[in-house]
Amino acid sequence: MNSQQYALTPNARFRAFGTTLKLRFGGRVQRISIDAGFTCPNVDGAVAKGGCNFCDNRSFSPSRRVRLAAVHDQLVRGISSVRKRYKTVGAFIAYFQPATNTYAPVDQLEEVYRLALAHSPEIVGLAIGTRPDCVPDPVLELVDQLAGETYVSLELGMQSRHDRTLQWMNRAHRHGHMVDAMNRARNRRFETCAHVILGVPGENYDNMMHTARSIGVLGVGAVKLHNLYAVRDTPLGDSVLAGEVKMMSREEYIHAVVDFLRLIPEHVVVERVSGDAPPDYLIEPKWCLEKASLRSDIESEMQRLDAYQGDRYDPDWQDEPIDPLSTPQSISDRIGTRGRLPVLRMQDAASRITR
Numbered sequence: 483m484n485s486q487q488y489a490l491t492p493n494a495r496f497r498a499f500g501t502t503l504k505l506r507f508g509g510r511v512q513r514i515s516i517d518a519g520f521t522c523p524n525v526d527g528a529v530a531k532g533g534c535n536f537c538d539n540r541s542f543s544p545s546r547r548v549r550l551a552a553v554h555d556q557l558v559r560g561i562s563s564v565r566k567r568y569k570t571v572g573a574f575i576a577y578f579q580p581a582t583n584t585y586a587p588v589d590q591l592e593e594v595y596r597l598a599l600a601h602s603p604e605i606v607g608l609a610i611g612t613r614p615d616c617v618p619d620p621v622l623e624l625v626d627q628l629a630g631e632t633y634v635s636l637e638l639g640m641q642s643r644h645d646r647t648l649q650w651m652n653r654a655h656r657h658g659h660m661v662d663a664m665n666r667a668r669n670r671r672f673e674t675c676a677h678v679i680l681g682v683p684g685e686n687y688d689n690m691m692h693t694a695r696s697i698g699v700l701g702v703g704a705v706k707l708h709n710l711y712a713v714r715d716t717p718l719g720d721s722v723l724a725g726e727v728k729m730m731s732r733e734e735y736i737h738a739v740v741d742f743l744r745l746i747p748e749h750v751v752v753e754r755v756s757g758d759a760p761p762d763y764l765i766e767p768k769w770c771l772e773k774a775s776l777r778s779d780i781e782s783e784m785q786r787l788d789a790y791q792g793d794r795y796d797p798d799w800q801d802e803p804i805d806p807l808s809t810p811q812s813i814s815d816r817i818g819t820r821g822r823l824p825v826l827r828m829q830d831a832a833s834r835i836t837r
């Protein structure tokens with residue numbers, strides 16, 4: 483994506499995703515989340531069990547079955563519901579969101595991604611959420627090939643520059659995996675997006691700003707910022723309810739996001755500035771439920787400071803040396819021995835789509 487197409491202005495203090503998509507596609511574009519039945523190597527034991535401490539992954543069993551026809555149904559339902567909310571929406575991005583959406587044999591990945599793209603001409607691209615330790619070269623080559631045909635964003639769950647934070651989250655990967663993934667993904671035809679979480683206990687302001695600086699070094703095309711939030715039935719949720727973990731305040735978060743945006747390059751697309759969960763599922767912080775006012779207050783704070791994305795970016799800043807870490811053999815082995823996921827039954831899907 484050519485994100486240089488518009489200049490930041492007093493009314494656009496950071497390079498917002500919605501505006502960038504509008505310029506690219508000529509109208510409003512919304513993502514439609516799809517659960518295609520993938521699992522996660524951090525849940526099924528390929529790299530660890532239990533999953534990240536904030537993730538409700540109870541449904542990610544290796545044997546779970548989501549009929550692939552459901553991909554079609556999810557797109558139909560998702561498009562219809564978005565159209566009710568936004569009358570002017572003109573196109574959609576199929577967003578493979580829950581679990582690790584590159585964790586299957588490559589031929590099967592291609593079938594699934596292409597199925598979503600073939601749903602209708604209104605699907606103008608793909609977003610694929612995954613872990614940085616689960617994008618071996620054949621996956622990147624497939625994504626690159628698709629990006630030669632359509633818009634594709636590969637969203638990598640970086641979360642933090644700091645290994646001790648990743649360990650606290652039970653991510654079961656290290657920052658070296660992100661470095662390696664970006665070394666191999668940079669300069670390909672798809673967009674890369676780093677998913678980052680701010681407000682993790684044990685991370686201070688300087689740690690978060692270190693993560694911000696590393697965005698420029700990694701060379702990602704987009705970032706998605708989330709506040710840490712705790713939901714029910716997760717280890718993090720239990721710790722919050724037990725009073726063992728404290729969430730960041732709204733004021734601290736706004737301060738961190740503003741300074742984060744100032745430290746990343748001006749051309750990086752900002753896909754989100756906060757995250758939330760359904761109200762009956764969310765434990766804390768409740769302030770993230772007011773997404774629009776949170777974003778508005780982040781923009782107001784940037785105006786008050788006369789701050790812009792990238793105005794503190796230092797292209798000469800160098801990170802401490804990090805050894806790149808390649809995809810663990812255990813992930814490749816698990817994909818090899820398990821073979822095609824039982825959930826993805828192409829013939830069902832094909833019969834539905836041609837109906």
Ligand code: SF4
Nearest residue numbers: 522524533534537581
């Ligand atoms: S890597 Fe993603 S899907 Fe897997 S447990 Fe963590 S948050 Fe959940």
